[in-house]
Amino acid sequence: MAVVPFHRVNVLTGIKASRIIEDPVQCADLILKARRPLLVLGAKLIEWSVDGKLALEYALDIARAARIPACGTAHVKGKMVELGVSPDSVYDAVEIVNALKDPDWRGVKKEGNHDLVIFLGVRSDLEEQCLSVLKHFAYKHLRTMTLDKYYFPHANYSLPNFKKDEQWRGFLEELIANLRKER
Amino acid sequence: MAEVVKELTRKEKEIRELVRAEIPWEPVGPTPMPGIADLRSWDMRLLKTYKPWYAPFCDLCCLCTYGKCDLSQGRRGACGLDIATQQARMILLACLMGCSAHAAHGGHILEYLIEKYGADKKIDMGTYIELEAPNIRTVTGLKPETLGDLKTVIEYVYKEITHLLDSTHFGQEGSYLDYESKALHASMLDHVGMEVADIAQIVGFDFPTSVADTPLVDMGWASVDESKPVILLVGHNPATSTTIIDYLRENGLYDKVEVAGICCTALETTRYSDRAKIVGPLSRQLFYVRTGIADVIVTDEQCIRTDMPIEGDKVGSRVIATLDKAMYGLEDATDWDTEEIVKRMVEDKKHFAILNTKKAAEVAAKVALQVAPQRRKRWITEEEAIELAKKCTNCGMCERVCPNLFSIGDGIVQVAKRNFDLIKEQFNQCIGCGKCEQECPNKVPIFKIMQVAASKETWKIRAGRGAVMDTEIRNVGAPITLGTIPGVLAFVGCSNYPDIDDVADMVYEFARRKYIVTLTGCAAMVAGMKKFENGKTVYELFPPEFDAGGVLNVGSCVSNAHISGAAIKIANIFAALPLRANYEVMADYVLNRVGACGIAWGAMSQKAASIGTGFNRLGIPVLLGPHSSKYRRLYLSRKEDDDWTVMDARKREIVDSGEPSPEHIAYVCETKEKAMVMIPKLCIRKNDTPQGRSIKLNHYISLYKKYMGGGLPEDVHLFIRRDADIPLVYKKEVRAYLKEIDWQPKEPVGLPTLIGTYPTKVPLEAVIH
Ligand code: SF4
Ligand code: SF4
Ligand code: SF4
Numbered sequence: 012m013a014v015v016p017f018h019r020v021n022v023l024t025g026i027k028a029s030r031i032i033e034d035p036v037q038c039a040d041l042i043l044k045a046r047r048p049l050l051v052l053g054a055k056l057i058e059w060s061v062d063g064k065l066a067l068e069y070a071l072d073i074a075r076a077a078r079i080p081a082c083g084t085a086h087v088k089g090k091m092v093e094l095g096v097s098p099d100s101v102y103d104a105v106e107i108v109n110a111l112k113d114p115d116w117r118g119v120k121k122e123g124n125h126d127l128v129i130f131l132g133v134r135s136d137l138e139e140q141c142l143s144v145l146k147h148f149a150y151k152h153l154r155t156m157t158l159d160k161y162y163f164p165h166a167n168y169s170l171p172n173f174k175k176d177e178q179w180r181g182f183l184e185e186l187i188a189n190l191r192k193e194r
Numbered sequence: 195m196a197e198v199v200k201e202l203t204r205k206e207k208e209i210r211e212l213v214r215a216e217i218p219w220e221p222v223g224p225t226p227m228p229g230i231a232d233l234r235s236w237d238m239r240l241l242k243t244y245k246p247w248y249a250p251f252c253d254l255c256c257l258c259t260y261g262k263c264d265l266s267q268g269r270r271g272a273c274g275l276d277i278a279t280q281q282a283r284m285i286l287l288a289c290l291m292g293c294s295a296h297a298a299h300g301g302h303i304l305e306y307l308i309e310k311y312g313a314d315k316k317i318d319m320g321t322y323i324e325l326e327a328p329n330i331r332t333v334t335g336l337k338p339e340t341l342g343d344l345k346t347v348i349e350y351v352y353k354e355i356t357h358l359l360d361s362t363h364f365g366q367e368g369s370y371l372d373y374e375s376k377a378l379h380a381s382m383l384d385h386v387g388m389e390v391a392d393i394a395q396i397v398g399f400d401f402p403t404s405v406a407d408t409p410l411v412d413m414g415w416a417s418v419d420e421s422k423p424v425i426l427l428v429g430h431n432p433a434t435s436t437t438i439i440d441y442l443r444e445n446g447l448y449d450k451v452e453v454a455g456i457c458c459t460a461l462e463t464t465r466y467s468d469r470a471k472i473v474g475p476l477s478r479q480l481f482y483v484r485t486g487i488a489d490v491i492v493t494d495e496q497c498i499r500t501d502m503p504i505e506g507d508k509v510g511s512r513v514i515a516t517l518d519k520a521m522y523g524l525e526d527a528t529d530w531d532t533e534e535i536v537k538r539m540v541e542d543k544k545h546f547a548i549l550n551t552k553k554a555a556e557v558a559a560k561v562a563l564q565v566a567p568q569r570r571k572r573w574i575t576e577e578e579a580i581e582l583a584k585k586c587t588n589c590g591m592c593e594r595v596c597p598n599l600f601s602i603g604d605g606i607v608q609v610a611k612r613n614f615d616l617i618k619e620q621f622n623q624c625i626g627c628g629k630c631e632q633e634c635p636n637k638v639p640i641f642k643i644m645q646v647a648a649s650k651e652t653w654k655i656r657a658g659r660g661a662v663m664d665t666e667i668r669n670v671g672a673p674i675t676l677g678t679i680p681g682v683l684a685f686v687g688c689s690n691y692p693d694i695d696d697v698a699d700m701v702y703e704f705a706r707r708k709y710i711v712t713l714t715g716c717a718a719m720v721a722g723m724k725k726f727e728n729g730k731t732v733y734e735l736f737p738p739e740f741d742a743g744g745v746l747n748v749g750s751c752v753s754n755a756h757i758s759g760a761a762i763k764i765a766n767i768f769a770a771l772p773l774r775a776n777y778e779v780m781a782d783y784v785l786n787r788v789g790a791c792g793i794a795w796g797a798m799s800q801k802a803a804s805i806g807t808g809f810n811r812l813g814i815p816v817l818l819g820p821h822s823s824k825y826r827r828l829y830l831s832r833k834e835d836d837d838w839t840v841m842d843a844r845k846r847e848i849v850d851s852g853e854p855s856p857e858h859i860a861y862v863c864e865t866k867e868k869a870m871v872m873i874p875k876l877c878i879r880k881n882d883t884p885q886g887r888s889i890k891l892n893h894y895i896s897l898y899k900k901y902m903g904g905g906l907p908e909d910v911h912l913f914i915r916r917d918a919d920i921p922l923v924y925k926k927e928v929r930a931y932l933k934e935i936d937w938q939p940k941e942p943v944g945l946p947t948l949i950g951t952y953p954t955k956v957p958l959e960a961v962i963h
Contacts, residue, residue: 020597020824025253026264054865086867089903101908103872105823105862109247109830116835134692135599137864140249140823147250147277150267 016162017172021139023164027146032156032168035182039189041156041168042077045127047118050074051107052098053133054085061180069183070131071096073158076190080119082107084133104133108141112149130157130166142166158183212346213335213775223776224955226335227350230357230379236778237375237811239952240785243836244810244829244859246374248281251826255280258364273365282373283362285803285827289377290359292804293384295496296752297351298519299431300391302495304345306433306551307398313342317397320404322663325767328759329389333382335775341397344390351383351390374827381807382777388805389755396660399436401465406666406738406746408657409468413722415482417471417652418454423566425558426488426511427455428479430496430751432462434516437555438492439467451562456482457497458715458750464657465749472655474723475716476798477626477689481648484641486510487571489562492554495519496751497688497799503545510569512561513545516554521547528553536560576614579646583609586638592630597821598623598692602630602640609643621647622694625796655722656733658714658749662760664767666740670710671768675787677886679742680893681877682710682790684757684814685717686805690821691796696866698724700793701732701745703870707893708742709877714754716796718747754805758812761788769963778956779949785813786840786946789877789890791856792816793869797825806860815856815876820864829860833909840880841951843962844944848951851943853912855880867901875907880946884918892921895928906931915942 014031016022032038042048056067067090074081083091083098084107091098100119102110110116116124128145130138138157142165145155156168160179163169173179202210209227210216225232253266255275263271270276275283307315317338319326327338330347338344358380361367367376395401402408418424427435435455442448454471455463456479463470473482476497483491483502486509493502495517503522506513515521527535527546532553538544539561548554574582586606593601602624605617621644631640673679683704685697701721705711711732713721722731736745740760748756765783766773773780784790792809794802797818803825806816810829818825833854842849855878863869874893882890891913898907906924911932914920916939920928947961 017594018599019595020599023253024251026266027253054868084868085864086871086901089867089901092903092905097905101902103862103868104864105247105828105830106832110832113832113835116832134820134864136597137820137823137862140826143251144247144249147253147266148248 014162014164014171016139016164018135018161020136021164028164029166029169031162031171033171035185036189038186039193042079042127042129042190043193047123047125048077048079048127048129049119049125050079050081050129050131051104051133052081052083052087052131053104053138054087055134056132057087057090059132061176066132067091068094069187072187073183073190076187079129082119104137104141108144111153112145114152124152126152127154127156130155131159135159135161135163139163139165212350215335217337219337220772220774222335223772223774223779225777226775228333228777229354230376233379233777234375235952235954236781237378238371239948240811240859241371241374241829243831245831246278246282246370247828247830248278249823249826250277250281251824274368278370279368279373281826282370282377283367285825286358286373286377286380287362288800288825289380289384289804289807290355291800292802293351293380293387294355295801296384296391297348297355297387299495299752300387300394301348301352302431302517303391303394303398303433304341304348307394308341308345311341311398313340313345315341315397317341317393319393319396319661322404322665323661324664325763327389327393328762328766328773329385329755332762332773332775332777332780333386338393341394344394347386348390351387354379354383377807378811381804382811384804385755385758385808388752389759391752392660392749392755395432395462395752399432399466401660402657403660404663406659406740408659408738410654410733411464411468411470411472411657412652413472413474413655413719414652415473415487415648416650418473418487419452420487420571422450422452423489423562424452424454424487425562426473426482426491427453427459427463428457428491428502429494429498430458430462431494431517432459432466434492434494434551434554435459435463436466437551438558439463439470441555441559445559447559447563451559459494461658461715461718461750468657472719475689475719477624477694480505480626480628481641481644483511484509485573485645486569489566489569490514490558492516492558493520496801506545510543512539512543512565514554514558515547516549516551518549532556536564540564573645574642576646579609579643580612582639582643583607585636586610587636589635591633591635592640595629595633597627597629598625606638606640606643609646614646617644617647623692625690653722653725653731654734655719655731656738656747658718658747658753659738660749660753661756662740662763664763667760667763667767670741671764673742674764674789675768675881677789677879677882677890680707680709680789680874680890682760682788683712683873684790684792685711685713685721685795686715686754686757686792687717687794687796687802688798689716689720689796690798691819692866694720695724697721697795698732699866700795700870700873702726704873705732705736705743705745710740710742711745712740712748712757712760713746714748714757715751751801751805758809758814761790761812761814764788771961771963778954779960781811781813782948782961786948787879787881789879789882790814791873791876793873794822795819795869797822810859815859815861817869817872817876818860818862820862823862827860828858828862830858833857833912839951840943840946840948841958842943842945843947843950843958846958849943851880851946852940853880855913871897871901878913880943884916887913887915887919888921891919892923895921895924911935911937915940
């Protein structure tokens with residue numbers, strides 16, 4: 012049976028649904044294989060916390076472990092600055108997607124467009140729509156991944172719907188460890 | 195300029211007759227009653243900078259039996275259509291739905307009023323409004339003088355709708371850009387239809403006009419006296435609601451019956467009687483209906499729930515459908531004897547369609563008076579809520595279906611533990627869709643439990659004032675176009691926002707900063723549903739004038755035409771550019787020189803799609819809340835890469851301004867905080883004087899610092915032309931940054947215009963005033 016996304020406003024009606032990644036090792040491989048990955052951080056990261064640790068901190072750990080540039084959307088930048096990190100770029104979700112879909116865009120580091128974009132913490136209806144833009148208009152040059160707690164059908168790679176926050180945290184921690192190890 | 199003499203076609207002659215071209219109040223411009231292709235080149239110029247951004251909901255098209263067709267990864271459907279064009283087609287359909295809703299509303303009101311007063315009834319908008327119909331005059335070239343003239347206008351709109359709808363049929367249009375141009379056309383027509391509707395209402399129902407300080411009226415369910423029979427009006431069309439008030443007044447019953455409303459009908463009714471009550475916006479519709487407080491629910495059109503009779507049955511409220519657009523399968527009792535209808539409704543608990551306003555009004559009053567004493571109406575107590583909440587197993591199903599993506603189950607669990615804090619917070623986020631309760635496997639009566647979370651406060655909102663006065667435009671035209679009033683904001687649209695407080699917070703922030711804040715529809719209501727210092731709402735705290743720091747409730751959805759109208763008035767009254775059949779010139783002026791921005795934070799309906807897209811064609815950017823990515827289409831630029839070339843009409847040369855102002859024209863923001871930063875930026879225009887620009891940048895930078903953790907906006911350099919543009923308080927910091935990035939000053943554009951940068955019939959002289 013097809014996977015039903017956690018928030019049902021995001022149900023897919025179509026042909027191509029994302030591949031579920033349940034293994035953090037495989038996930039780390041996919042990220043490390045990318046030549047120019049980009050992490051897009053959404054405002055939910057400053058709302059969610061797991062066991063007292065802000066979700067944003069996990070995201071920043073991932074960025075650091077894999078040396079991935081991060082784009083702060085919405086007002087995430089404020090919290091990042093508080094945590095002593097400044098984002099590599101500041102765009103809203105729809106703006107970064109608008110740039111990403113252009114194969115000739117120079118990317119946030121001005122080194123060329125990205126080949127993998129990883130979403131984390133954009134509110135799920137907006138994130139699903141952003142993934143749809145890229146699925147339809149950037150499929151030739153860009154793969155998409157989401158590391159959110161829920162399944163996103165429009166991505167190329169998505170995590171499953173985790174029943175418990177702890178499972179998600181476990182995944183992210185293992186992912187971070189693997190990224191550090193394999194880098 | 196030498197005029198090219200050409201033979202008028204039969205169609206052109208017909209149009210000239212319809213708009214009475216021989217009356218020389220202004221020369222007739224290039225596009226009287228434009229057809230689909232007449233403003234296409236303007237659209238294409240807009241779309242060149244603000245490219246459509248499509249977020250398809252699905253990979254497929256299923257609009258004909260050749261399908262379903264998979265349109266993913268470059269595939270085309272059996273008709274040749276690609277995914278972008280399919281999205282644009284859906285957008286056009288949405289805009290047509292919106293445009294038709296307002297046009298049909300206007301058409302119905304006109305029929306009703308012409309029946310009552312005759313087609314010759316004069317349009318009089320009061321002492322301070324001579325330019326009575328800026329949209330109509332600009333688009334059609336007709337200066338409407340009577341209700342009959344408005345009928346001519348609405349028939350033009352109807353005709354265009356038919357042609358536009360035709361283009362969505364199988365086959366035919368194959369370009370997403372052309373579909374977008376058609377959507378822009380439909381949405382421009384929407385503003386014409388809205389203007390027809392509201393002018394007719396103002397004239398026919400004696401709504402306030404040529405006045406700023408309309409009465410402050412009561413809002414919130416607590417303002418409804420539940421000990422009296424309650425008639426609840428839901429929808430947008432005031433024909434029935436005003437007749438109900440007339441009936442109650444004429445029969446000495448107005449003290450004995452409460453008249454309350456939800457959605458725009460509520461706003462319209464308070465324009466007619468300041469004793470009517472506003473229950474709240476669309477998002478409170480189902481919640482309030484399920485309290486059962488209403489004895490009679492009277493529906494008209496647009497944004498009413500489609501299950502009203504079913505919901506009425508659940509709580510014993512009787513439903514009367516008064517317009518043919520929504521008859522719910524009910525028996526049509528229009529021709530029945532009044533007493534017979536009353537009897538059946540009271541005794542048999544029946545609902546009816548009654549398409550005669552007078553009869554519907556009489557029945558509503560009589561039924562309310564008779565059933566109220568039989569019905570038991572009350573809100574549940576905390577103890578009862580606690581008991582009901584114990585059924586919740588926290589299974590999480592409600593969260594999965596919630597379109598606002600939160601877990602009401604968590605709040606219910608807290609209620610069971612006698613804690614109401616979370617559910618009160620959640621009630622502010624609830625958009626009232628009812629999906630949670632429907633999905634709950636344990637049949638937890640979520641809406642009932644929410645009654646303990648619902649604030650029993652009342653608020654004050656100013657009754658809708660209609661159009662901005664010509665005198666006001668004369669006073670503020672200069673400061674707006676020079677930039678010393680930092681912007682004109684229009685908070686419009688529905689109640690599909692992340693949190694009900696968001697709109698009030700934004701209005702408060704920008705009114706304090708001396709922006710002019712206009713509001714309509716549900717946005718106007720929710721702006722008043724929060725109290726700030728001294729327990730006052732924004733309507734009590736800020737002046738009601740169209741001037742710096744003013745907060746104006748313009749009226750209902752159809753009153754949006756007065757906001758686009760105000761922008762046109764600035765070009766016509768202040769800059770003295772002729773508007774007659776001169777849409778392109780007006781839109782070009784507004785885009786380049788009027789620092790206006792729409793904020794449709796809770797946009798939900800197709801009407802909101804056409805209202806927003808209509809603003810876009812007129813050159814007004816619209817910022818949308820996060821749900822609006824589900825409209826599937828935005829108009830975005832990419833500031834570093836797009837073409838910011840304009841014509842400097844003074845020098846008659848094309849210059850690369852390098853300045854992305856306005857940066858986007860249809861744009862989704864994820865959070866209120868980011869919206870606060872984007873709004874001042876979207877008010878920047880190329881013709882700002884140094885003083886005006888520094889004021890605008892002052893707001894942009896200070897809000898950026900407030901919400902983005904300090905520092906300077908990443909793109910601030912793009913908006914600084916010379917040192918004088920830099921706000922005084924940030925001089926040092928900005929100068930240091932500019933030095934670091936090796937910024938070079940540039941010449942401000944004297945008279946920026948897009949005319950002359952794309953193929954158009956409009957000569958450059960036309961924009962020089
Ligand atoms: S309209 Fe075109 S794309 Fe849509 S189902 Fe029919 S053939 Fe397929
Ligand atoms: S669906 Fe019902 S039982 Fe489940 S968490 Fe929500 S309210 Fe509780
Ligand atoms: S009614 Fe409110 S809580 Fe329930 S699903 Fe809808 S928005 Fe969510």
